[in-house]
Every structure is written in structure tokens, then in C-alpha cells.
Amino acid sequence: MVRGLSAFLLTPTSEHGIDTAAYAALVARLAAAGVDSIGALGSTGGYAYLTRQQRAHAAKTAVEAADGIPVIVGIGALRTSHVLELAEDAQKAGASAVLLAPMTYQPLTEDEVFGLYEDVTRELSVPLCVYDNPGTTHVHFTDELHGRIAQLPNIGSIKIPGVPDDPRRAELRVDALRKLIPDTVTIGVSGDWTAARGLNSGCDAWYSVIGGTFPQTALALTRAAQAGHSATATELSEGLEPLWALFRRHGSLRVMSAAAAHLGLTGEPNLPLPLRGLDETARREVVATLDALELTS
Template identity: 80%
Template sequence: MFRGLSAFPLTPTDEHGIDDKAFAALVARLAAAGVDSIGALGSTGGYAYLTREQRAHAVKIAVEAADGVPVLVGVGALRTSHVLALVEDAQQAGASGVLLAPMTYQALTEDEVFGLYEEVTRELSVPLCVYDNPRTTHVDFTDELHGRIAQLPNIGSIKIPPLSEGPAQARARVDALRALVPETVTIGVSGDWTAARGLNAGCDAWYSVLGGMFPRTALALTRAAQAGDAGRATELSDELEPLWALFRRHGGLRVMSAAASHLGLAGEPNLPRPLRGLDETARQDVVDALTALGLTA
């Protein structure tokens, strides 16, 4: 499950709740495209803004709509007891795995982060992906901390932040982390604009925002890298630079929100307050990029 393309869809949400029909259609679209797994309630899925009840409901929709494709469910929350409740909901709904970021308000020590994963993995019957996302959580994992956590039971993967270095440095970064974790723990890259670099450097998976809306485009890049065609994977990524620039400027969530609206895959608004969609100028930039890339059909 923690290999290849893991596609993370938007969870269309307004102040009345989740748009069940739109969410189910987005997930079904990914399953039909042949993604390797579906990441429900990741950062692109707005998990942090939803209640426990909404999240449990979304998991049930995702598992049903995925039609057998493994569903990885975000279970991050501020308190360990809340995480454990979300884990229980995800497992009961049939999730194939969980994704856990150490959400926090107070700065966490390394022992506190380790303790979170230690307590959660005791209660798991499905594998867990460690979500290393310092941009949103403000928790910085050291490789040594990853190594400690990776020894816990049911750890299946590590989702690392974007790799900003060149190919040689990226390979060294992945190799250094891989040397500290068991062979059973995969390494997946996030930060879509560095996906090709990460996959070419030996990452096992791409945890993809783009894949949640444009799965066939993301699959083409992923499969090229998996086949050992690093040049083709890099070429495909370079072609997507108009979108990557918008991701870096506005964040993938807001760009995918605008794309979903433009393509008729979600209504407006589709983000929970206080989040707001892009302004008209930025929205037009998204439409122009999609049009130039042939992604409007």
C-alpha cells in the first residue's frame, strides 16, 4: 500500500458539512484511474477542520467509493485521546492504514512526539504512515527520531517533506534516512514539485496533492520513475511547472479547490471557514495553467 502513487483528494466542505456526493465522486475517480492508494483526510482533505463525526462519515464514504483500492486515513489531532478515537473510527470503517501528523499548539519535545506514536501504535490493527510535515505542524523530525519511531509496531511508511536539493543530495538524504529504518518501512515524498526528484532518488511512494485531482497525470510521472526512466519522470514534472509555481505560491489545497470548482467536481465554496478560495486573479491563473497543460477535459 505504501508504494507508488497515493492520491490525496479534496474533501469538499462548506459550513453545512461535507458534500457527500462530490467527495464520493472524487474518490471513485481516483479508483477508476488505478492509483495505488487513496489518502483520505490528509492536509488536502482538510482533516484538521472537521469534527470527529464528520471525519468518521468521510472515511465511510471514501472506503465505499474506493471500491477495493486501499484507503489511508488521516487521524491527526491535538490530543492523544482524540487520535485514538479517530483511529478506532478509521479501523471500524475499513481503512487499510492511517496517516498521523503530530498536531500541536505547544511545542513538542522529541520524547513527546515519540510517545504519541508509541501510544497510538499499541492500538493499531492496520499500518501507520508517519506524516512529517513541518510546514503545517511546526514539528521538526530528526532522522534519529524517525529511526526510533520506525522500530515501533505497525509503522509502515514515512512521508517526508519536499526534497529541495539536487539529485545527488536528494539520493544522499533518502539513503541516510533509509539506513536508520527497517526494510519494512517505506519512504514516500510529498511536495509535488519535488516528487520526480524524490522518486528518482529512491523514494518508494509519492503522497500526491496533484494525484487527488489529476490521477492519470500523476500516475504517468510515477510509473516512469518506477520503471527507472528518471529522465522521463523529470521531463513530465518540468512540464507541470505552471502548476507547481501556483502550489508554491498559494498552497496545493487552495489550487485544487479552484481546480475542482472550475472542472465542476465540487461546488462553491468547498473549503471550511476560515479558509477561503483564491481571489479571481489567482483563480484565473489556475484556469490558465490547467488549460495550457490540457487538464480541463
């Protein structure tokens, strides 16, 4: 299933709709860089703010522009019936896998979360990545729940939140989950500032926000970790701390929105209302950080 760098990109969107040309160019840029997979319609891709028709169009555009690189398409929605419709659309578009976060308005019980994945995997013909993102969804997975879900058919990967700061505790966290899931299910780390620790601790993949805009930078870190050069991976991550600090302060989506616009990869606005881009002071911080880090690719 998913291994290496999975690069999650923006879906440049205004109140007029998706900028298809800019979106296809972003996908092609990732493919040309040689990322291992492309994450379309993840949280960075603003999936929750788009209509079914827009999401189907984005999935089709991503697969066509990916030049054979596997595309993972987000299918999260509030209603199970809507998730099933989105899964059908993603598969028709040629997605190699789907990504599912349990979206909710009313708090979900563990049995309800399990039931969602049980209902969806029953209808799938491609692997599913379980999206564990409590900071966004407010749904908290236990390792035991992950273990139950991982036994379902077509579960291919688990996208976990950032691992602990202490390297030993990070290893224990990954090992504890690994013991509860089949060997066929990979573990991918998110929370970009913890990616090096996650990869060095045994995670199979990095589900990366920065990789969607700066794929070469993310690939260098990923390949170092994959080659066993943990110190190099850590050093590369520490060198990006000014950017990670902006992620923690403003949110990675808004920072990448500003970065993509600054580089001319998208127009403005590129986020769907009510989301708004950073104010001028914060935008200047982003530009100054990109310049200081010489981040362009």
C-alpha cells in the first residue's frame, strides 16, 4: 500500500469553483518530482468544502495529470451514503486508493466509527487509508479501534497524527500500533514537523502537507529516512523549523495557500469561503521564511 512520500496538495478554489488549470499543474509538478503517491482532496485539499460534482472533477483531473503516479482520493463526508457515492466517483476516476476521515457533527461512538469503515470497505475495490486526524475531525481513535478496523477488507494504511517528541517514545508508539494490525496495513505519519521522527521510528510513509507544494524538499527528507540515514532526516527537518513554527501558529493549510500564491502556482483567492488566507503581516512572515530557507521546490 502507501509507502514513502505521499504528497497532499491544495485544491485551488474560489467562489467561482476550482481552478482546474492550476490544479492540474500542481499535480503534474508532483508527478515530475517523483513523489511516491499524490493525495487529492485531503484536508489540505479542502474536500469538506466542495460539492460532489467538484470532488469528482478534482479526482478525475488529478488522475489524468498524475502521469501514472498513484492518486489517493479523499472521500470523507457526514453521511455514509454520501461517502459511498464519493467512493464510487473516486474509483470511476481511476484512484489507486481512497482516504477516509470520519467526519461528524454529533459525537460518534467507537461502534459508529467502526460501522462507517465496515460499510464503506464492503463496497470498495481499491485500498482504503484510515485518516486519524483528531485535531480536525475531533474523532479520537484508540489503537484497539485501529486494530478492529484494520481487519476489514481493503484496509491498506493508517494515517496517524504526529508521534511523540522523544525518539524512544515515538518508536514505542509505532510499535504498539504495529502489533495490532496486519502486516499488509502500512502506517503513515502526518504532522509535518514530526515526520522525520515518525519515519525514523518505523512509519512506512509520510502523508505530507509540505510535499504538496515543495516535493523535492519533502523527498530529500523521506529518502534519507528510507535509506536509514536517520540523523540526516532529523537534520533536514530541524532546518525547516521556521516553516514548522508557521504551521503551528497559523495552520499548515493557510501557510501553504500563501506559499503557493507567492510562487505563482495558484491565483488568489485559492481557498473556499469561509476560509480566508493569511493577513498581510503573516503573509510577509511566510515569504520571508521561504526566502530564508530558499524553498522553491
